[in-house]
Amino acid sequence: MSKLRNIGLFLFIAAIVLTIFDGRMSSKNALDKSISEFNAKVELTNVTYIPEYYTERITDTILSNGYKVKIKTTTDMLSHIEVETNQDNTINKEIYRQHIVEIELQHEKTGTVRHILDQNMVSNSLDNLVLRAAYINEEASLFEEGIHLNLHFLNPNSKKENIFNMIIDNNGNYKITPQNART
Structure with a gap:
């Protein structure tokens, strides 16, 4: 009987x-495998808009040489440059929206002049640049003929800022005219 008991105990x-070592995966291994299979099948996309929302900035300046300058910068929600990068089955898209700059000059002797700037007004070769802003160069405008503005452009691919x-x-x-390019 003791032999039978030993055989029964051995079989048990x-x-x-x-049953413990039947080749099934642990829950951690099963989760890791499931995640890697999901990542292999599904490609995720992250989209970032720059700027995220419509923006509008108005600057009024009166210079001592008789000029009154109004600069209105708005986001062009229809025109943009898209930069796409891939990383671990994730597509990252950065969408850089263009800006439109409206310039209104008033002078006591010559009257009112209006210009609307976008990236195409500067040069057709600047297709990969985003017009970011326009600022008055007050020092040059006071001591030289006419109104001097600095136009800021960004190259989304290289992140270099170009000033005209x-x-x-x-x-x-x-x-x-181009002023310089800086990072």
């Missing part, structure tokens, strides 16, 4: 050992 222990000078003379004619 063998059954327990076989815009000079508007008393007749409303303008000239735009």
Whole structure:
């Protein structure tokens, strides 16, 4: 009987050992495998808009040389440049929205001049640049002929900022030249 009992005990222990080590994965391994299978099948996309919402900025400046300058910068919600990067089955899209800059110059002698700027006004070769802002160069405007503006552009791919000078003379004619490129 003792032999039969030993055989029964041996079979019982063998059954327990076989059920413990039957080749099934632990819950952690099963979760890791499930996540890796999901990531292999599904491609995630993150989209970031820059700026995220419509923006509008108005600057009024009166200079001592008789000019009154109004600059209105708005976000162009229809025109943008898209930069896409891939990382671990995730697509990251950065959508850089263009800006439109409206410039109104008033002078006591010459009257009112209006210009609307977008990236195409500067040069057709600037298709990969985003117009960010326009600012008055007050020092140059006070000591030189006409109104001097700094136009700020961003290259979304390289993140380099490009600055252009815009000079508007008393007749409303303008000239735009590159100033420099900086990071």
